[in-house]
Amino acid sequence: MNFSFSATPDFDFTTYFARHLQAPIRDGLLEIPEKHGQGYIRKLAFGPDFKVTIHHYQLQEDLIIQRNTSGLGNELITVFFYNNEQALGIAYNDKPHVLFSQRDESAIQVTSNDLSSTIRFPAHQQIHYVVVAITPVRLKELVAISDPNSVVQTITGRGNSFLFFESMDAETKLLLKNMAAVDMNASLGNFYMQIKVLELLYLVFQKLSLRASTAHQTINSADAARLLYIRKEIISDLSTPPVLRELALSAAMSETKLKQLFKQTFGTTIYTYYQQARMEEAAFLLKHGRHTVAQVGYELGFSNLSHFSRLFKKHYGLNPKRFCGVA
CATH class of the missing domain: 1.10.10.60 (Homeodomain-like)
Structure with missing residues (x-):
């Protein structure tokens, strides 16, 4: 199953995906038709500039979601929390899908809406992820750091292109699991969920705010594709240390650019990332x-x-x- 969309600020994923499945939405809930699988997608809105979709389902066939650049610059920030033991395939710039992790398929991705990407979810596996879509202005008001580092400045500023990955700790995984169990029919269900979404954002921005403050290097979809390819090369053989010169040749980047963009995106140097893996x-x-x-x-x-x-x-x-x- 393929679903393609443009990441404009007013785009409503659930509504358009429901049309794609020819299924109704009731009180913000899209139940996956039996012929396609089982589970649901729930949408929540905490204002026109702060929306969340919760995905919890198992499908009969692979789902490939293609997000196309809006062409509007950074008018929307997407924070993607994927928590699952199954393989997550991420691709940028029409490149082949790259498995995000060998053992733990959990990931947090923070990106501007001017990068095109494709995510592949495997059939017959439980899929659980949460997507927070928020404008830079609203996020800046929520984060409210008096002296933000360059990462937070980049994300909450306007007109910046960025991609950041963070690992998912046990606290975030437990929070996502608990969110899936919330009774949204309860009178304070929506209010409770808003608190939990804010907690999710706190956990990821707490990590991002600890990164070293350096000049931000602009990134595009082609750069993102190369970085994921390099990450795959690093973890494909953990018995052999990465050689920067060889990785730079594979990425068609200078060694300096590769070092800068890799550390900027993943929060650590190539060698440290290798040792952690x-x-x-x-x-x-x-x-x-x-x-x-x-x-x-x-x-x-x-x-x-x-x-x-x-x-x-x-x-x-x-x-x-x-x-x-x-x-």
Whole structure:
């Protein structure tokens, strides 16, 4: 199933998607017709400049959502919270879909509406994500930071093109899970949901506000596509450290531009991102109890197991053996 739209400030995803499915909307709720799957999409509006859609469904076929640039610049900010164990495919600029994560498919994406993107959701899997659409002016009023860093300034300013990714912590995952269980027929259901959406925004902007304040580099859809490709290259073989020169050639970027845009988008350097991914992969393998500490270390390219243990403890606060005991 393919659904394409232009990300204009007045676009109502739920209404147009309901027409696409030939299904009715009742009190802001679109129930997925049985022939397409099961579940729902719920829309909430906290004013004309602050809207939310909650997606919770399982479909009979893959769903490909293509967002086309509005051509209006940054008149709308989209904050996308995807919380699911299944593969999430994200693409920019008509490039092939790139799986966002190997083990944990949760992701937070903050983007301006002048970037085209395509997201693929797999069939026969539970899909749960929340999209917050808000204008820069309204967001700036909500965040109300007296001395914002360059990231928050970029997002809440006008006319900026940006893409930021953040990892999703356990607190955010639990909040999303609880939101899915809210009884919207209750008298204060809408009010409660508004509080929870604000809490979601607080959690992501708390992280973004801690990023280093540097000059913002303008990004376009082609840049975004290249960055996701580079991210895929980094995590495709965690036993081998990334080589900046080779990555820059693959991305058709200068080394300087690649370093700047990668850190700007993902909040960390390429090598640090690689090391974090290594530790997360190690934790996954250890949790599932099918590998010894030595096997995990060697599989991830560590010839010195003491070095592996030190890095793992620095990341998780426990050495690998103790981590196995509490996992």
